[in-house]
Structure formats: C-alpha cells, structure tokens
Amino acid sequence: MLREPHRSLLLKFVLIVIVLAVSAATARTDDANRAKALALVDAAIKMTDGEQAVKLLWQASDIDPTLTEPYIYLGLYYNSKQEFEKLADVYKRLVKYQPREVSGYLNVGEAYMSFSPPKQEEALTWYRKAYQIDPNNSFAALRIGEILAQLGNRDEAIRYLRQASNDSKNPPQAAEAQKLLRQLGS
Secondary structure, three states, X not given: OOOHHHHHHHHHHHHHHHXXXXXXXXXXXXXXXXXXXXXXXXXXXXXXXXXXXXXXXXXXXXXXXXOOHHHHHHHHHHHHXXXXXXXXXXXXXXXXXXXXXXXXXXXXXXXXXXOOOOOHHHHHHHHHHHHHHOOOOHHHHHHHHHHHHHOOOHHHHHHHHHHHHOOOOOHHHHHHHXXXXXXXXX
C-alpha cells in the first residue's frame, strides 16, 4: 500500500501523463485539420471557377481558422471584385483567430479606405488597433496621420506623420509622410 505522499505523487504523475496524451491527440488533430485546409487552399488556387474556389477557401478557413492562406486569397478575390465590405469581413475573421496579426488589422483599414467615399472613421479604428499591437509600425502611423489630417486633427496627425517620416526601413512611406507634413506646414 502506498503512503499518502507517494499516492499524491503518483496521482500527479498520472494527471500529467493524461494531459500530455490529450495534448498530443489535439496536436495530431490540429495537424490533420491544417493539412486538410491547406489541401483545400491548393485546390482553390488551381480552379478556374472563382465562385467554387471561394467556397473551398471559406471551407478551409472553417477547418483551420488560424491558417492565414485562405484569408489572403479570399482578400485578393473580394478586392478584385471591389466587394470591400466582404473584404473587410475576411480580415476581421482573420484577426478574430489571429489577434496579434497586425497585417489583418491593416487590411481591414485598407478595405474601409477602398470604399467610395472612404469610410475613414471605421478605417481609423482598425489602423489604431494595428498601431496598439505594433507602435513602431510606420504604415499604421502613416495611415492614422493621413486620416487625422483629413478629419482636421492637425496636431495629432503631425505626431503620427513624424513617426512615419523617420522610418528609414520604408523609404516610400517615409517620403509620403514627409510630403503630408509639408502640406500641413510642419
């Protein structure tokens, strides 16, 4: 018969083994789902029927909602069709499952800026979310600065545009920010 300290230790060991077994089974299921989703994405890419390809891409995103590839291709499709509300929805779903994916937030913002006229307030919300995740993101800073300038918030716009203008890793963005700063007289 096991004494109490040994029984407690044995129980902890058994629990650890169970947790590891469940984790391994979950990982195998995740890997299988990822493989199925990637196969659907691959099949969709090879299709000539855009509507059927879109269905496969949505299926892939249902099977593995954390996989970015279906969202990228869905985004390309809806952008090419100028279906900007659906484009925004695609990337909103991506950030739901990948909340640290800055590009997803930026893409929602870009979708809102593609409307005619642009939905600046909605876009600003998403650019600010991207900026919160990555305060060094010069693209987010540039877009925030542009929108704030257009909305008449000059001082705050200048702050963001200055940050974007100092990004030596992204010369085109820096140049655009510098141009806007000159237009604002700063």
